[in-house]
Amino acid sequence: MAAQLIVHNGSCLCGAVSFRLEGKPLFSLFCHCTRCQRADGAVFVATMHFSSAAFSWTYNGEDVKPLVEDMGDLTLYRCEKCRSCAATRMGPVDSNDNWAIRGSHLERDEQGKIIDFESVKPTCHIFYDTRIVDIADDLPKWEGFANRSKRLD
Numbered sequence: 001m002a003a004q005l006i007v008h009n010g011s012c013l014c015g016a017v018s019f020r021l022e023g024k025p026l027f028s029l030f031c032h033c034t035r036c037q038r039a040d041g042a043v044f045v046a047t048m049h050f051s052s053a054a055f056s057w058t059y060n061g062e063d064v065k066p067l068v069e070d071m072g073d074l075t076l077y078r079c080e081k082c083r084s085c086a087a088t089r090m091g092p093v094d095s096n097d098n099w100a101i102r103g104s105h106l107e108r109d110e111q112g113k114i115i116d117f118e119s120v121k122p123t124c125h126i127f128y129d130t131r132i133v134d135i136a137d138d139l140p141k142w143e144g145f146a147n148r149s150k151r152l153d
Helices: 034-040
Strands: 007-011 018-022 027-031 045-050 055-057 066-070 075-079 085-089 099-102
Touching (some): 018 085
Antiparallel strands (some): 018 055, 045 099, 085 099
């Protein structure tokens, strides 16, 4: 029997800009970098990275278009209505790089839980050296990027 394709849907805060993700993420983690803290107004973010082939926009582009903020090494796509960041491309606008999706933007069930959370559950903390709060869990904690920096735990 063939394995069933995992599909996640998500959107910005108001739902006007939506997307679809197919398959499991390339990686999923908690990011404590100062850039994510400032961009999201949060002490850290749960972020899942998907290949470009796994990501597609599903909103009606005639009604609303995402505001594109090209920051050189990454591109933020914000909803023009609610201004929340719907997705981030890990590269310039025209790149074919991976997409980073905030866990907070994924579709929820009736209890408010992310649908099929186990398939996108974060596996580590990165940039933990610039954390605002200590997190007491058993996940690996890295000074910078996972497996490319000093492990802090």
